[in-house]
Amino acid sequence: MLFKSSIAAGLIAAASAAPTTTTTSASSSSSPFGAYSYPQEPSVNSASVASVASFAGIPASEIPGADVPVAPIVSSQVTGTTSHGPYSGTPTTTGAVTTTALGSEIPVLPPNPKETGYVPNGLLHDPQPVPYQPAGGLGTNGTEPVYRVQSDFDYESILLGLYQEWIELDLFHNILATFSEAEFTAAGLTPSDRFLIEFMADQEAGHATLLSNLLGGPGGATPQCTYNYPFTTVHEAFDFTQKLTRFGESGVWGFQAHLDSREVAQLLDQSIATEARQQMIFRQFAGLFPMPVWFETGIPQSWAWTLLAPYISSCPSNSKRLAWQNFPALTVLNQPNSARINATQGGLNETAGFGPAAPSSDPPAGQGCVGNNVTGFDCSAGVSQNRSIALSYPGRKVYLEWENPGKAVGPNNSYVTSTSAQAPQFVLWVSQLNATYSPLMNITSMDGMNYGMTIQPDVSTYEGDPAINGTMFIALTDANITYTAFNLSGVNPHVAAGPFLYQAG
Ligand SMILES: *[C@@H]1O[C@H](CO)[C@@H](O)[C@H](O)[C@H]1NC(C)=O
Ligand SMILES: *[C@@H]1O[C@H](CO)[C@@H](O)[C@H](O)[C@H]1NC(C)=O
Numbered sequence: 001m002l003f004k005s006s007i008a009a010g011l012i013a014a015a016s017a018a019p020t021t022t023t024t025s026a027s028s029s030s031s032p033f034g035a036y037s038y039p040q041e042p043s044v045n046s047a048s049v050a051s052v053a054s055f056a057g058i059p060a061s062e063i064p065g066a067d068v069p070v071a072p073i074v075s076s077q078v079t080g081t082t083s084h085g086p087y088s089g090t091p092t093t094t095g096a097v098t099t100t101a102l103g104s105e106i107p108v109l110p111p112n113p114k115e116t117g118y119v120p121n122g123l124l125h126d127p128q129p130v131p132y133q134p135a136g137g138l139g140t141n142g143t144e145p146v147y148r149v150q151s152d153f154d155y156e157s158i159l160l161g162l163y164q165e166w167i168e169l170d171l172f173h174n175i176l177a178t179f180s181e182a183e184f185t186a187a188g189l190t191p192s193d194r195f196l197i198e199f200m201a202d203q204e205a206g207h208a209t210l211l212s213n214l215l216g217g218p219g220g221a222t223p224q225c226t227y228n229y230p231f232t233t234v235h236e237a238f239d240f241t242q243k244l245t246r247f248g249e250s251g252v253w254g255f256q257a258h259l260d261s262r263e264v265a266q267l268l269d270q271s272i273a274t275e276a277r278q279q280m281i282f283r284q285f286a287g288l289f290p291m292p293v294w295f296e297t298g299i300p301q302s303w304a305w306t307l308l309a310p311y312i313s314s315c316p317s318n319s320k321r322l323a324w325q326n327f328p329a330l331t332v333l334n335q336p337n338s339a340r341i342n343a344t345q346g347g348l349n350e351t352a353g354f355g356p357a358a359p360s361s362d363p364p365a366g367q368g369c370v371g372n373n374v375t376g377f378d379c380s381a382g383v384s385q386n387r388s389i390a391l392s393y394p395g396r397k398v399y400l401e402w403e404n405p406g407k408a409v410g411p412n413n414s415y416v417t418s419t420s421a422q423a424p425q426f427v428l429w430v431s432q433l434n435a436t437y438s439p440l441m442n443i444t445s446m447d448g449m450n451y452g453m454t455i456q457p458d459v460s461t462y463e464g465d466p467a468i469n470g471t472m473f474i475a476l477t478d479a480n481i482t483y484t485a486f487n488l489s490g491v492n493p494h495v496a497a498g499p500f501l502y503q504a505g
């Protein structure tokens with residue numbers, strides 16, 4: 001209780017301790033963004049306290065913490081307007097937030113010599129600050145934590161995270177509102193499973209609140225938007241959602257270790273650990289094997305934003321704009337169809353709706369695995385569904401289609417796709433701890449669209465762990481420069497199109 005309330009207090013304090021320039025600029029008439037506010041004052045919910053006391057059978061005054069005020073969640077600003085669908089207006093502003101750019105590519109440098117010296121031999125090399133605490137670590141010297149973004153990098157990363165939390169909150173509610181109990185039952189879901197979706201939506205309200213606070217409060221945070229979804233059936237909804245939560249989770253793994261604020265990274269991780277569970281649960285609801293990989297991968301922020309933007313139709317006028325890049329869209333024409341008994345049997349274009357997370361469409365009767373009660377060939381919701389026929393395989397020909405840059409995407413169609421790469425020559429496969437290339441072949445163009453083919457590589461993370469599996473990422477690049485998990489964002493100037501979520505397993 002004490003722990004919880006001190007964290008909450010720390011966050012409120014951090015929010016109110018935001019530099020005055022931030023708060024005043026956000027509310028002053030010179031701000032490019034309209035005023036945005038939400039209740040932040042902690043309060044005691046006396047009905048809830050009374051209910052706790054009644055259940056326990058002792059006075060509330062004897063229950064530690066019962067009289068401690070609780071911070072409210074940031075509620076959606078567009079509650080009640082449950083409209084969804086595409087945006088058809090004209091943007092009032094276009095493009096990413098920018099300032100002076102000092103170069104076009106981050107230089108390649110040798111390792112920091114300080115990082116090659118430590119001798120890991122089981123011995124302690126420096127005096128301990130206190131007994132039982134080895135020397136070193138960041139933020140371990142007693143300095144009071146400040147739970148607030150500390151740089152443009154931090155701010156834009158957490159702002160992207162907040163955009164992601166808001167769509168998840170809307171999406172989980174929307175799934176519950178869209179389908180009947182009978183439709184959920186047919187897909188293998190029980191009433192308890194449906195309650196789990198509701199609970200996951202509640203988690204998103206908490207995550208949106210945390211990230212709003214880490215952004216410094218209303219002056220830095222952004223409200224919820226209006227969304228456009230590509231699904232029409234329960235299986236499609238879960239397939240879309242396991243893809244959307246995959247890039248939400250991987251988007252954070254891509255930047256959290258790079259944040260200036262260790263405090264922000266700490267609390268962010270504690271929300272993304274939950275997000276990771278959500279992603280796995282939506283795989284289970286879609287009848288996919290819950291986790292066919294040993295490691296979850298990370299992607300750069302601009303990749304996450306490229307994947308997310310097509311599903312945001314419009315945002316309120318007081319929204320904050322992002323600095324990340326939207327790359328030209330990439331599509332796998334023969335995306336494995338997870339709703340099929342044999343995922344690769346469908347051929348081309350077996351997806352519903354639109355965008356980089358377009359779900360597998362429901363296949364013709366007799367070829368689908370939803371409700372197919374045969375072990376190994378069933379994709380009804382389940383704790384684990386073994387797939388006797390793997391969704392993809394190394395050596396598979398993967399057919400690709402990609403757009404040229406310059407297309408309006410995202411909220412109010414107000415961002416524009418761009419690339420600084422030359423013509424693409426490689427497909428970059430980002431999965432587990434690996435980023436590996438395959439040659440892009442048979443490149444053609446027709447009617448402003450580009451086409452090509454590649455062969456799914458056969459690479460392993462460690463022996464016994466094929467790297468390319470699960471819901472993973474591909475992008476087209478103009479070079480095959482080596483990147484690893486911690487420097488992957490350096491590839492962005494070389495990305496010609498994508499990323500796209502490939503359903504490898
Ligand atoms: C404690 O560590 C922080 C960086 O984490 C540093 O800025 C600060 O100077 C350190 N304080 C002391 C007293 O060493
Ligand atoms: C986006 O469109 C909506 C709906 O038309 C509008 O209310 C909002 O002000 C627009 N947002 C921006 C940033 O222009």
Ligand SMILES: *[C@@H]1O[C@H](CO)[C@@H](O)[C@H](O)[C@H]1NC(C)=O
Nearest residue numbers: 342343344345346347388389
């Ligand atoms: C699955 O479909 C592919 C494509 O039609 C086919 O090559 C493969 O043999 C099928 N696998 C099984 C086990 O039927």
Ligand SMILES: *[C@@H]1O[C@H](CO)[C@@H](O)[C@H](O)[C@H]1NC(C)=O
Nearest residue numbers: 331333347348349350401449
């Ligand atoms: C798949 O879609 C692409 C364009 O998006 C089109 O060129 C192709 O003909 C389609 N293929 C089939 C089999 O429908």
Ligand SMILES: *[C@@H]1O[C@H](CO)[C@@H](O)[C@H](O)[C@H]1NC(C)=O
Nearest residue numbers: 188371372373374375378380
């Ligand atoms: C699946 O089949 C098994 C064995 O045939 C049967 O016991 C079970 O009740 C079936 N389950 C469902 C959900 O139909």
Ligand SMILES: *[C@@H]1O[C@H](CO)[C@@H](O)[C@H](O)[C@H]1NC(C)=O
Nearest residue numbers: 375376385386387388389390
């Ligand atoms: C699970 O699927 C694998 C193929 O991925 C197969 O080798 C194995 O026999 C299956 N196990 C069960 C229990 O169905």
Ligand SMILES: *[C@@H]1O[C@H](CO)[C@@H](O)[C@H](O)[C@H]1NC(C)=O
Nearest residue numbers: 292390392393466469504505
């Ligand atoms: C993915 O992992 C599953 C579960 O281990 C396995 O059955 C399948 O063959 C793997 N797929 C690929 C493409 O390696």
Ligand SMILES: *[C@@H]1O[C@H](CO)[C@@H](O)[C@H](O)[C@H]1NC(C)=O
Nearest residue numbers: 397398441442443452453454
């Ligand atoms: C690639 O193009 C060559 C001719 O340029 C053609 O022979 C081959 O069939 C094509 N491969 C695929 C997989 O489309």
Ligand SMILES: *[C@@H]1O[C@H](CO)[C@@H](O)[C@H](O)[C@H]1NC(C)=O
Nearest residue numbers: 433434435436459460461462
């Ligand atoms: C995959 O990642 C592992 C762990 O970082 C590394 O040891 C291995 O060399 C990588 N493999 C490829 C093909 O990139």
Ligand SMILES: *[C@@H]1O[C@H](CO)[C@@H](O)[C@H](O)[C@H]1NC(C)=O
Nearest residue numbers: 436437438439479480481482
């Ligand atoms: C990069 O491409 C070149 C030429 O296609 C090839 O020789 C080299 O092995 C590739 N390197 C990587 C890391 O894929």
Ligand SMILES: *[C@@H]1O[C@H](CO)[C@@H](O)[C@H](O)[C@H]1NC(C)=O
Nearest residue numbers: 108109481482483484487490
């Ligand atoms: C990224 O890091 C790897 C080592 O993990 C290094 O081999 C590679 O050269 C780096 N790439 C760039 C472009 O700096």
